[in-house]
Amino acid sequence: MSSGILVFCETDGGKLKKTALELLSKAATLGGEVSAVVIGGSVDGAEAGRHGAATVYTVNGDAFGAYSTDAWVKALAAVIAKVSPAVVLGAASPIGKDLFPRLGARIGAGAVTEVTDLSNVGGQVVARRPVYAGKVIATAKVKSAVGLFTVRPNSFAVNPTGGGAASVVAVDAGVSAADLKTQVVEVRKSAQATVDLTEADRIVSGGRSVKSVEGYDSVIRPLAAALRATPGASRAAVDAGYAPHSHQVGQTGKVVNPTLYIAVGISGAIQHLAGMRTSKVIVSINKDPEAPIFQHSSYGIVDDLFTICPALQREFEAVIG
Amino acid sequence: MKVGVLLKQVPASDTIIKINPDKTGVLTADVKWEINPYDEFALEAAIQLKDAGKATGVVVITVGGADAEARVRDALARGATEAIRVDDPALAGSDALGKARALAAAAKSAGVELIFAGKQAIDTDSAAVPGMVAELLGWPQVSVVTGFSVDGGKITAERNAGGGFIEVVSTSVPAVITCDKGLNTPRFANLKGIMAAKKIAIAAKSVADLGLSAGQVGAAGALVEESGLELPPPRPSGKIIQGATPEAKVKELVRLLRDEAKVI
Numbered sequence: 161m162s163s164g165i166l167v168f169c170e171t172d173g174g175k176l177k178k179t180a181l182e183l184l185s186k187a188a189t190l191g192g193e194v195s196a197v198v199i200g201g202s203v204d205g206a207e208a209g210r211h212g213a214a215t216v217y218t219v220n221g222d223a224f225g226a227y228s229t230d231a232w233v234k235a236l237a238a239v240i241a242k243v244s245p246a247v248v249l250g251a252a253s254p255i256g257k258d259l260f261p262r263l264g265a266r267i268g269a270g271a272v273t274e275v276t277d278l279s280n281v282g283g284q285v286v287a288r289r290p291v292y293a294g295k296v297i298a299t300a301k302v303k304s305a306v307g308l309f310t311v312r313p314n315s316f317a318v319n320p321t322g323g324g325a326a327s328v329v330a331v332d333a334g335v336s337a338a339d340l341k342t343q344v345v346e347v348r349k350s351a352q353a354t355v356d357l358t359e360a361d362r363i364v365s366g367g368r369s370v371k372s373v374e375g376y377d378s379v380i381r382p383l384a385a386a387l388r389a390t391p392g393a394s395r396a397a398v399d400a401g402y403a404p405h406s407h408q409v410g411q412t413g414k415v416v417n418p419t420l421y422i423a424v425g426i427s428g429a430i431q432h433l434a435g436m437r438t439s440k441v442i443v444s445i446n447k448d449p450e451a452p453i454f455q456h457s458s459y460g461i462v463d464d465l466f467t468i469c470p471a472l473q474r475e476f477e478a479v480i481g
Numbered sequence: 482m483k484v485g486v487l488l489k490q491v492p493a494s495d496t497i498i499k500i501n502p503d504k505t506g507v508l509t510a511d512v513k514w515e516i517n518p519y520d521e522f523a524l525e526a527a528i529q530l531k532d533a534g535k536a537t538g539v540v541v542i543t544v545g546g547a548d549a550e551a552r553v554r555d556a557l558a559r560g561a562t563e564a565i566r567v568d569d570p571a572l573a574g575s576d577a578l579g580k581a582r583a584l585a586a587a588a589k590s591a592g593v594e595l596i597f598a599g600k601q602a603i604d605t606d607s608a609a610v611p612g613m614v615a616e617l618l619g620w621p622q623v624s625v626v627t628g629f630s631v632d633g634g635k636i637t638a639e640r641n642a643g644g645g646f647i648e649v650v651s652t653s654v655p656a657v658i659t660c661d662k663g664l665n666t667p668r669f670a671n672l673k674g675i676m677a678a679k680k681i682a683i684a685a686k687s688v689a690d691l692g693l694s695a696g697q698v699g700a701a702g703a704l705v706e707e708s709g710l711e712l713p714p715p716r717p718s719g720k721i722i723q724g725a726t727p728e729a730k731v732k733e734l735v736r737l738l739r740d741e742a743k744v745i
């Protein structure tokens with residue numbers, strides 16, 4: 161019988177990533193025993209235990225250098241076979257998005273991706289997820305014995321439950337270099353790398369109205385820095401060359417889910433909203449009081465961005481310091 | 482080498498979406514369809530290989546109704562050379578795995594050795610189908626690719642690995658590649674292409690034609706069931722911040738962010 165929840169945890173330098181803590185915290189409220197799995201990394205059982213995991217399974221070996229689909233799918237399938245969870249959770253991160261669908265096809269488990277909420281309905285874990293670029297919310301249920309879910313970062317709060325240290329159990333998944341059909345030959349830091357937009361807790365985005373690369377670099381980036389936020393952009397700003405592709409928020413850019421999203425000189429086109437509408441608090445700064453973005457904002461300032469942003473930057477610097 | 486493109490039609494991104502009465506899907510009567518934007522990058526990548534003499538043909542594969550033919554025609558007009566449309570009443574209610582089974586079987590029947598797909602369809606927003614296709618075929622996958630080259634069967638692809646890192650991945654054909662914005666600039670069809678496309682037959686295939694049973698696809702084969710579609714809860718109406726000067730406005734904003742919204 162499948163039971164309990166297994167959380168696929170990503171780590172960074174031996175520490176559980178924030179997305180992993182979010183998932184463990186949520187799993188602890190869904191009922192059933194919670195265990196964690198870390199692939200290709202070390203882990204501190206105390207930190208996992210504090211967030212509700214009883215056991216952490218780890219899989220390591222020569223084949224677990226950089227992330228690869230082949231090694232990770234085989235490893236996670238082996239841990240699932242050993243633990244028999246009813247539910248497996250992972251982040252809708254670059255790794256989770258690559259891993260979970262293929263895993264579902266391998267083990268015959270339903271995979272629900274890009275989830276923003278989970279609940280226990282009559283003993284079954286049920287997911288809510290935005291579809292049609294967030295214009296609609298759907299409820300998804302899995303019919304297979306094991307259900308796989310990837311959850312967007314920042315969907316759940318981190319809540320240490322104060323449990324004792326989790327026991328750490330190494331699993332040999334029988335993965336060898338011969339399993340790897342892809343090789344990472346180089347890793348580059350992309351230009352102006354900061355926190356990934358999709359995982360960012362605060363974002364400041366600029367639109368076409370920043371007018372130039374200089375405008376973006378002298379108004380949006382410093383404002384973001386003062387707020388410890390990640391800079392983003394509308395497609396119009398990206399297409400005009402003011403910000404790189406990797407900064408685009410929206411339907412054909414990144415889908416973000418921050419606590420605070422500040423839209424600077426962005427009109428609020430449906431395709432931009434598609435990428436940021438689940439943000440908890442939205443602030444917009446626009447000189448046009450009729451701009452559609454105001455209808456989706458928690459707070460709005462009707463004024464010129466070139467006067468508001470520097471003043472706001474100084475205020476953030478004073479308050480956040 | 483023949484190259485396949487998994488191409489889906491989706492409601493145009495500015496469509497107003499209306500939910501059907503039993504809340505299991507959306508009403509499509511007034512929908513304007515377009516090629517899924519990410520599939521345009523996939524199609525362009527495939528056509529560029531044909532133009533470079535590295536692909537002998539580009540096969541567009543779609544799971545969709547008769548109204549998807551116009552999008553397939555558009556793809557042929559841009560330079561694809563063959564098309565398969567999988568359509569069968571048994572496909573109704575398919576989850577990602579059901580669609581992947583149909584697409585993988587169609588790709589196999591067409592003899593393609595490299596598949597390009599979009600990183601995500603903007604209607605399902607699931608980013609699930611291509612990885613499943615790769616698994617069903619037993620091929621490697623490289624997802625969310627922004628740079629691609631293939632030489633003598635050896636593939637080099639660049640992908641966004643998150644955290645501000647770009648990975649350069651090497652693999653070989655056969656493989657499934659999912660495409661992100663930035664990979665290329667999709668072309669439009671020209672008149673010559675539109676005329677040439679009219680002469681190409683779009684092969685319609687049923688589930689049985691592909692050697693699949695009805696139970697492997699559609700609602701019967703689905704492991705995931707989506708229902709209860711609803712509009713997102715409306716945001717409580719926002720506050721426009723008043724103030725005599727820009728300084729007064731930003732002070733008030735920061736106060737509200739701290740004391741009311743409690744986000745800083």
Ligand SMILES: Cc1cc2nc3c(=O)[nH]c(=O)nc-3n(C[C@H](O)[C@H](O)[C@H](O)COP(=O)(O)OP(=O)(O)OC[C@H]3O[C@@H](n4cnc5c(N)ncnc54)[C@H](O)[C@@H]3O)c2cc1C
Pocket residue numbers: 366367368369393394395396397408409410411412413414424425426427428429430431432435445446447448451463464465466494518
């Ligand atoms: C298939 C498709 C996919 C798309 N995908 C995306 C996507 O992923 N992301 C995306 O963002 N867009 C996307 N778009 C484009 C989208 O439709 C809009 O064109 C785009 O979002 C507009 O960007 P903007 O708000 O920066 O520019 P505009 O619409 O030009 O708005 C500029 C705003 O700035 C305000 N403004 C001007 N000067 C000032 C000033 N000095 N101070 C304050 N405010 C000022 C104006 O009042 C206006 O509201 C897509 C479109 C299509 C068709």
Ligand SMILES: Nc1ncnc2c1ncn2[C@@H]1O[C@H](COP(=O)(O)O)[C@@H](O)[C@H]1O
Pocket residue numbers: 487488489490517519520523542543544545577580584597598599600601602603605606607608609610611
């Ligand atoms: N019905 C379909 N027909 C053809 N290709 C599809 C279909 N559904 C999904 N795909 C492909 O899979 C990608 C991801 O779709 P999805 O997993 O639904 O987000 C799309 O961009 C297409 O390339």
